[in-house]
Amino acid sequence: MSEGTMQRPAQRDQGDQRAKRRGRGLGRVLVCAAAVPVTLIVAGCSSDSGSGDADSGGKSADTAASASASPSPTVQAAVYKSLPKACGAVTKKTLGELVPKGKSGKEGTADEADARSSCSWSSLDNNGVKGSQFRWLNVSLLRFESDTSRGSGEEQAQAYYDKQIQDAQSSAGAKNTKSKAVSGTGDAATTVTYDLKKKEGSFKQQTVVTRVENVVITLDYNGAGLAGEKTPSAESLTKLAEKATKEAVAAVSAANGEGTGGDAGAASPSPSPSKGASKSPSPSASASASKAASSKSPSPSPSASKKS
Structure with missing residues (x-):
């Protein structure tokens, strides 16, 4: 190869x-x-x-x-933080016209200085064989505090104001019930009048309900002629009741630093906010308390009737 x-x-x-x-x-x-x-x-x-x-x-x-x-839920703050003492909400001069023989007022037992206050007076003017004139007056004040779950104080007060009017209009045994708006008294005011027949005599009832901001004033006033005395006129009693209500509205304003409200005879507390202003009464509890105080007027005592 x-x-x-x-x-x-x-x-x-x-x-x-x-x-x-x-x-x-x-x-x-x-x-x-x-x-x-x-x-x-x-x-x-x-x-x-x-x-x-x-x-x-x-x-x-x-x-x-x-x-x-x-943002957290908010609600408009209540305008009024204080209440006057109900026994000082009407001047002594006017009390002398409504309950001429009345003694010092009787404070309500459930009063809370910043939330509710009430006072009542009774008067029996004995005219001997001519009979007697009976008068009864009750002033109730209720203040509502704003609350996110229930609404503003003013809204709650308006709802309670409406309920008080309805309660007065539906009073048991009432006859000739009439209602009218009252001008120049608070933010809203209504007078409810009716006749009420009792064993002691015929009574003329006047209920004046007023709302001023977040406060409701309920004034109950009635009169009767007993043991043969003539029944007082509804017109005269209504005029006095509305006059007293205007003074109570002024007292609320004065208790919160607005105006003077009444005369020296109606002692008003200082306008400083109350300590418990954050505590507000529930509308249901407030309604029952006020209704219990105002729906029924006391009857004259047996001893007073015997004198007549």
Whole structure:
């Protein structure tokens, strides 16, 4: 075999070896190329997942911040923080006209200086064989404090004002019931009058209900002629009741630093806010207390009737 013949196998062997090396190199390139998309996909998924978590966290934080920033419910503050003493809400001069033979007023047992106050007077003018004139007066004041669950003091007072009028109009045994608005007295005022027949005689009843801001004043006044004395006129009794109510409204204003309200005979407390101004009576409890005090007038005592 010639030298040239021996070189050709060697060249083929070398060529085969170079071809194998090129094949192995190309395989490694393809494997690497195949692996690249997988890496990119994994990296892309990881990136999206992180972005989603960030957005979720951001939304939660925004929601929490929005909730914490929401304003708390508010209600308009009550105008009046104090009440006058009911026994001093009407001047002595006017009391002398309404209950001429009356002694000092009797304070209500459930009075709370800053929330409710009431006072009553009775008078029996004995005219001997001619009979007697009986009078009874009750003044009740109720103040409402603003509350987010029940509304403003003025709104509560208006609701109670309406209820007091309805109660007076539906009094048991009332006859000839009449109602009329009263001008120039508080923010709203109504007088309810009716006749009431009792075993002692015929009574003329006047109920004046007034709202001034967040305070309601209920004034009950009745009169009767006993043992043959003539029955007083409803007109004269109504005029006196409305006069006394105007003085009670002035006393409320004076107790809160507005005006003077009444004369020296009607002692009003200082206008400083009461300590318990934040405590407000519930409308239901207030209504029952006031109704109990005003719906029924006391009858003359047996001893008074015997004198007549």
